[in-house]
Amino acid sequence: MNLQARERREAKIFLVGLCVFLALMLGFPSLANLWFSLNEVSFHNLTGDGFAGLNNYKEALSNPGLWKALGYSLKFGVIATFLEVSLALIMVFTLHPLLARKPWLTAILMMPMMVSPALMGVMYRLILNEFTGIVPGYLNLLGFHVSLMGRAMVQHTVIAIEVLQWTPFAFLILLTARQSLPYELEEAAAIDGATETGFNFKVVLPLITPAIIIVTFIRFIDSFRVFDHIFVLTGGGPGSSTTSISIYIYKLFFQRSELGEAVALSLVLLFASLVLLYFGMKLAVRKEPS
Amino acid sequence: MSLLKNLSVSCAALAIAAVPVMADITVLAWPGGPQEEALRKVVAHYNETSESQAELLYFSRDNFFDKMLADVAAGSKDFDVMLTATYNVGKYAPFMTPINDLINDEVLSTYPQGAIDTQSYEGNVYGMPTDLSLHFLYYREDLINELLSNAAWKAKYAKISEEYLGTAMVPKPADQWSWDDFSAAALFFTKSINPESPVAYGTVLQLKNLLFNIMIWQGTAASFGGDWRDADGNITVNSDAYRRGLELYKKLIDAEATPADSLSYEYAEANAAFGAGQVAFYTQWSAAFAEFIKPGEYPAIEGNFDITRQPAGDLGPKTHYHSLGLGINANSERQDEARAFLSYLGSNEAMEMYLANGGQPPVVDAIMNAQAGDRPDMLMMADHTAKYGIVMNGGASSVALGIYSNMAENFTAYWADEMDIDAAINNVTEFMEEEFAK
Numbered sequence: 001m002n003l004q005a006r007e008r009r010e011a012k013i014f015l016v017g018l019c020v021f022l023a024l025m026l027g028f029p030s031l032a033n034l035w036f037s038l039n040e041v042s043f044h045n046l047t048g049d050g051f052a053g054l055n056n057y058k059e060a061l062s063n064p065g066l067w068k069a070l071g072y073s074l075k076f077g078v079i080a081t082f083l084e085v086s087l088a089l090i091m092v093f094t095l096h097p098l099l100a101r102k103p104w105l106t107a108i109l110m111m112p113m114m115v116s117p118a119l120m121g122v123m124y125r126l127i128l129n130e131f132t133g134i135v136p137g138y139l140n141l142l143g144f145h146v147s148l149m150g151r152a153m154v155q156h157t158v159i160a161i162e163v164l165q166w167t168p169f170a171f172l173i174l175l176t177a178r179q180s181l182p183y184e185l186e187e188a189a190a191i192d193g194a195t196e197t198g199f200n201f202k203v204v205l206p207l208i209t210p211a212i213i214i215v216t217f218i219r220f221i222d223s224f225r226v227f228d229h230i231f232v233l234t235g236g237g238p239g240s241s242t243t244s245i246s247i248y249i250y251k252l253f254f255q256r257s258e259l260g261e262a263v264a265l266s267l268v269l270l271f272a273s274l275v276l277l278y279f280g281m282k283l284a285v286r287k288e289p290s
Numbered sequence: 291m292s293l294l295k296n297l298s299v300s301c302a303a304l305a306i307a308a309v310p311v312m313a314d315i316t317v318l319a320w321p322g323g324p325q326e327e328a329l330r331k332v333v334a335h336y337n338e339t340s341e342s343q344a345e346l347l348y349f350s351r352d353n354f355f356d357k358m359l360a361d362v363a364a365g366s367k368d369f370d371v372m373l374t375a376t377y378n379v380g381k382y383a384p385f386m387t388p389i390n391d392l393i394n395d396e397v398l399s400t401y402p403q404g405a406i407d408t409q410s411y412e413g414n415v416y417g418m419p420t421d422l423s424l425h426f427l428y429y430r431e432d433l434i435n436e437l438l439s440n441a442a443w444k445a446k447y448a449k450i451s452e453e454y455l456g457t458a459m460v461p462k463p464a465d466q467w468s469w470d471d472f473s474a475a476a477l478f479f480t481k482s483i484n485p486e487s488p489v490a491y492g493t494v495l496q497l498k499n500l501l502f503n504i505m506i507w508q509g510t511a512a513s514f515g516g517d518w519r520d521a522d523g524n525i526t527v528n529s530d531a532y533r534r535g536l537e538l539y540k541k542l543i544d545a546e547a548t549p550a551d552s553l554s555y556e557y558a559e560a561n562a563a564f565g566a567g568q569v570a571f572y573t574q575w576s577a578a579f580a581e582f583i584k585p586g587e588y589p590a591i592e593g594n595f596d597i598t599r600q601p602a603g604d605l606g607p608k609t610h611y612h613s614l615g616l617g618i619n620a621n622s623e624r625q626d627e628a629r630a631f632l633s634y635l636g637s638n639e640a641m642e643m644y645l646a647n648g649g650q651p652p653v654v655d656a657i658m659n660a661q662a663g664d665r666p667d668m669l670m671m672a673d674h675t676a677k678y679g680i681v682m683n684g685g686a687s688s689v690a691l692g693i694y695s696n697m698a699e700n701f702t703a704y705w706a707d708e709m710d711i712d713a714a715i716n717n718v719t720e721f722m723e724e725e726f727a728k
Contacts, residue, residue, distance in 0.1 A: 232352070234554050237554075237702045237706070255696075
């Protein structure tokens with residue numbers, strides 16, 4: 001047996017544990033959900049009142065509320081992801097020299113990411129409150145009387161909170177990619193007379209493109225299924241103006257007791273996310289320099 | 291002799307073992323606030339006097355009922371006694387054990403029959419009531435008194451009411467207000483309309499897409515004669531009463547007589563606005579009173595506010611009311627112990643202690659009057675429930691929670707200019723027809 005074959009065999013053995021774990025933790029719930037989605041289930045009878053076939057899927061996809069929630073999630077996901085990845089890139093380009101010398105500063109920048117999103121929502125309920133919040137307080141002192149949770153601003157506010165919390169994640173991934181580039185590249189560029197801006201755009205950016213693609217896909221999927229802070233801050237309202245697809249499914253499940261429909265929709269979204277991630281990975285891997 | 295002695299000891303041991311020993315139980319209760327504080331005292335006393343010990347379990351308030359629903363539907367036995375409320379007793383009834391036989395003379399000397407009825411569904415009682423909730427008008431006494439006595443303010447009040455409401459109105463004491471008086475005063479005390487107002491806003495409305503906010507609002511529709519259904523079960527939301535109630539709020543929102551952020555406000559935010567001294571009056575849950583009278587907590591309004599009935603519509607003042615209670619999880623294997631605990635909870639002794647420690651139990655006048663000196667809000671609660679209390683037709687059914695949520699989504703959409711009033715009412719009507727047909 002040659003070395004390559006032996007390594008491949010060992011890799012398979014080591015993967016067994018992970019596969020068993022995934023089968024138990026993801027496979028079983030997925031199969032159970034598949035079963036729920038194909039049956040008429042209710043809180044009173046979780047074992048099902050009968051086989052529903054694809055009815056739950058049909059009902060879920062024909063509900064106009066779904067398309068509105070999908071539209072909102074898509075808009076939220078695209079804007080938040082664009083802002084997060086752009087800000088993270090700017091931060092990587094500007095902070096990399098400093099963080100190379102003082103890596104402990106990275107930990108401070110990661111702090112927003114460590115707060116649970118639901119808690120983040122609660123924090124912003126306090127911070128943004130017109131009467132007791134610190135942000136409206138300072139804005140008033142500066143002469144800006146803005147209602148950050150009012151009709152005109154609420155959409156921007158919930159996106160801003162998402163960006164503030166998750167830009168550090170994008171930053172961390174891109175910083176790691178940047179730091180993995182050999183120092184010799186910088187030396188060579190300097191000898192060739194490249195400016196810092198030129199080096200960043202012509203050398204660093206192409207080399208970290210795979211990381212940018214991956215982080216974009218991960219952040220998009222995560223932002224697309226946003227739930228916690230919006231639910232805490234607005235409850236999906238006013239009306240359904242901030243109802244993301246996750247909030248829509250939650251309400252379908254608990255408030256309308258349409259269990260089968262909600263689970264069917266979850267599976268459709270899971271499948272869509274997997275397809276998206278698959279193509280993202282393919283794109284990223286293909287872009288990787290040989 | 292020794293053999294006889296040994297036999298005697300063995301027999302005694304067997305006899306003791308044969309006596310059923312009561313197991314300990316877990317009580318899933320409403321977390322936080324005066325309710326938790328009061329129940330902890332009552333449970334501590336129960337544990338001192340009973341061989342079965344009760345342990346309290348608390349989820350967080352956020353989506354409490356959803357979490358409890360998931361647990362009971364999955365057959366959880368982790369708690370023996372569970373929470374119930376008037377507006378969802380129908381939803382949880384299939385997962386609970388009826389306690390009709392516990393409603394004896396002792397219990398009826400603690401609660402009036404009306405309070406027991408708030409925990410009933412389709413002829414069965416499912417919970418022992420612990421807390422009553424309804425709405426009051428909270429208002430700043432200094433501001434309203436000044437409005438009633440200051441000639442310049444009165445003239446301005448007439449001018450503003452004529453401009454915004456089409457009639458030159460005369461200020462009245464808060465306990466005589468109609469919804470028109472409420473609107474006129476809200477506009478008058480709003481700084482952007484009346485720069486001389488000592489507060490920023492006349493009122494603060496709670497408009498977050500949340501079912502509890504619709505409970506507050508629906509007193510408005512009910513006071514104009516609105517109800518969910520008529521006696522034949524027809525949906526009656528598409529009515530003049532509902533339109534008037536909805537439009538009244540819309541007018542105040544558009545005039546910015548309530549903070550623009552109100553569309554994300556619920557209980558805590560509204561309290562913060564009033565407690566900060568920036569709002570002249572508002573309608574709020576009765577529980578807020580206990581918070582506002584805590585010394586030093588709200589210095590801006592301390593000793594300077596009062597409560598009264600909600601403003602009146604054509605049918606007089608109306609307030610939504612409900613009770614929270616504790617009932618038995620049908621999955622529990624300790625039914626006898628849970629019943630023993632609920633029997634104790636329904637005793638005069640337990641509810642007196644609960645009331646004295648900050649709870650808001652819907653108890654009989656005799657118990658209530660004994661505590662009246664310390665808790666003036668409690669006397670008003672009993673009085674207002676009897677005089678003005680409403681439960682919508684279908685408001686305790688298994689679909690009530692979903693209907694409240696649907697109303698919250700559609701009515702807040704109307705208030706936020708996302709939808710016109712016809713679309714909002716039609717959406718709610720269609721949803722209710724569908725739900726009640728299930």
